[in-house]
Amino acid sequence: MIIDKLNRRMYKTKSFLCVGLDTDHKLIPKRFRKLKHPVFAFNKWIIDQTHQYVIAYKPNIAFYEAASPKGLHQLTRTVSYIRKHYPDIVTICDAKRADIGNSSERYATAIFDKIGFDAVTLNPYLGYDSLEPFLSRKDKACIILCKTSNPGSKDFQDLLVGLIPLWKVVAKTVVEKWNTNNNCMMVVGATYPAELKAVRKIAGDMPFLVPGVGKQGGSIEDVFNNGLTAKKRGVIINSSRGIIYADDPKKEAQLVASSCKAFM
Amino acid sequence: MIIDKLNRRMYKTKSFLCVGLDTDHKLIPKRFRKLKHPVFAFNKWIIDQTHQYVIAYKPNIAFYEAASPKGLHQLTRTVSYIRKHYPDIVTICDAKRADIGNSSERYATAIFDKIGFDAVTLNPYLGYDSLEPFLSRKDKACIILCKTSNPGSKDFQDLLVGLIPLWKVVAKTVVEKWNTNNNCMMVVGATYPAELKAVRKIAGDMPFLVPGVGKQGGSIEDVFNNGLTAKKRGVIINSSRGIIYADDPKKEAQLVASSCKAFM
Numbered sequence: 001m002i003i004d005k006l007n008r009r010m011y012k013t014k015s016f017l018c019v020g021l022d023t024d025h026k027l028i029p030k031r032f033r034k035l036k037h038p039v040f041a042f043n044k045w046i047i048d049q050t051h052q053y054v055i056a057y058k059p060n061i062a063f064y065e066a067a068s069p070k071g072l073h074q075l076t077r078t079v080s081y082i083r084k085h086y087p088d089i090v091t092i093c094d095a096k097r098a099d100i101g102n103s104s105e106r107y108a109t110a111i112f113d114k115i116g117f118d119a120v121t122l123n124p125y126l127g128y129d130s131l132e133p134f135l136s137r138k139d140k141a142c143i144i145l146c147k148t149s150n151p152g153s154k155d156f157q158d159l160l161v162g163l164i165p166l167w168k169v170v171a172k173t174v175v176e177k178w179n180t181n182n183n184c185m186m187v188v189g190a191t192y193p194a195e196l197k198a199v200r201k202i203a204g205d206m207p208f209l210v211p212g213v214g215k216q217g218g219s220i221e222d223v224f225n226n227g228l229t230a231k232k233r234g235v236i237i238n239s240s241r242g243i244i245y246a247d248d249p250k251k252e253a254q255l256v257a258s259s260c261k262a263f264m
Numbered sequence: 265m266i267i268d269k270l271n272r273r274m275y276k277t278k279s280f281l282c283v284g285l286d287t288d289h290k291l292i293p294k295r296f297r298k299l300k301h302p303v304f305a306f307n308k309w310i311i312d313q314t315h316q317y318v319i320a321y322k323p324n325i326a327f328y329e330a331a332s333p334k335g336l337h338q339l340t341r342t343v344s345y346i347r348k349h350y351p352d353i354v355t356i357c358d359a360k361r362a363d364i365g366n367s368s369e370r371y372a373t374a375i376f377d378k379i380g381f382d383a384v385t386l387n388p389y390l391g392y393d394s395l396e397p398f399l400s401r402k403d404k405a406c407i408i409l410c411k412t413s414n415p416g417s418k419d420f421q422d423l424l425v426g427l428i429p430l431w432k433v434v435a436k437t438v439v440e441k442w443n444t445n446n447n448c449m450m451v452v453g454a455t456y457p458a459e460l461k462a463v464r465k466i467a468g469d470m471p472f473l474v475p476g477v478g479k480q481g482g483s484i485e486d487v488f489n490n491g492l493t494a495k496k497r498g499v500i501i502n503s504s505r506g507i508i509y510a511d512d513p514k515k516e517a518q519l520v521a522s523s524c525k526a527f528m
Binding site: 060097107123125154155159162166211 | 286288324326327329330332333334336337358360361362363364365366367368369370371373374378387388389390391392393394395409412413414415416417418419420421423424425426430433434437475
């Protein structure tokens, strides 16, 4: 359901852009800091300027927890605002959660039901039962970390299990065993184009959330050349600081969106 | 520093008991539900009854996020109460966090500085740089998931990397590379005694947080026979529902604590 929503939005906008709303109270322009809900006001401003170029918004919940309890309230307002005014844009909670079933159920309640997100990022290390409370939600989407964009992803994700790296085992497990509700996606970093290509081979039409473009060193061209599906879809390209702290966020979002069109 | 605090408390109480404050508003006795801060009032009652048998309290943050923003406020009150009234008891945030550095920094702020926890549980899948903002905090403790107590821990943690399972690679990495500030501990489930024994061989005197006793099927005897250090210390035995929802939580905590003494 959420993946259909995402695909419809990709077709409509001809964009793959996801804006990361990693909003830090200290980094937003002064004019917002005087307001009652500064982070929400800033997010609303970013959303109103960029929505036409965007398929998804992805707040990283760490930024809101660091300003809790007010921070989480402003996150909930942000998600409600998107749902009300731009209901065809997907909302992704970047939370990288995983816990034993009892606790994961509470996280699913918090993220899907209380705040109202469409999708969440999840960590596979604890295995199937730890993610089951998310995976069983047919009305939501689960984006499982496969090969992350950071340098430390080499520490364990690249270890060889028999002849194949762990990230590939995770990709096969998600595709072959965990996706029974057709609600799975995966995180694959733009900083590792060869891995992106290999995961695409395994995953068919499954969309990938692709962080790591820009400051982290990944290129949009590499993402398109290695991550697109046969139908030239299937990548969600995330940009956070590059857009929200740009002098002109609208122009920046438009630039990324138009660079997408060339590859469609 | 926090590990010293923990060891002092073990010697003083002759107990290894950690009480998991996984408090669900719907499951607490009716008399608390009428109060202004029901979850905090319940936690306070549990803490006041059990503190003399306890080395650590471990709220799982998922339970508080599911009731956010009020839930997180009650969690902060709970941690402040422990710090004020029982300052030699260690507070552990069961959060299983991991993210890229920028976001992990925010989680460290939220958990260590805003709420005020002594320690946090962390997920190793994203590698060193994802946990560096926690590991660099000499004044706090980092408890890294190694072999978790749930059945799904078999899915990836047991995979063989060369000749050794992934959980063993994680244990060696934590001990040999990540513990430069002597502030690391590990999570090893009571449900896997052979693995507990093997991790103890690798980890010397490092304390382990051991969940999975009771309902999940792990036995205290197995934990002592396999997890203790040469000095007969080094395990933090967690019990959550078995104590907080017992008819007489004090008696239950006393029972676990006295069963510890036999092994010291």
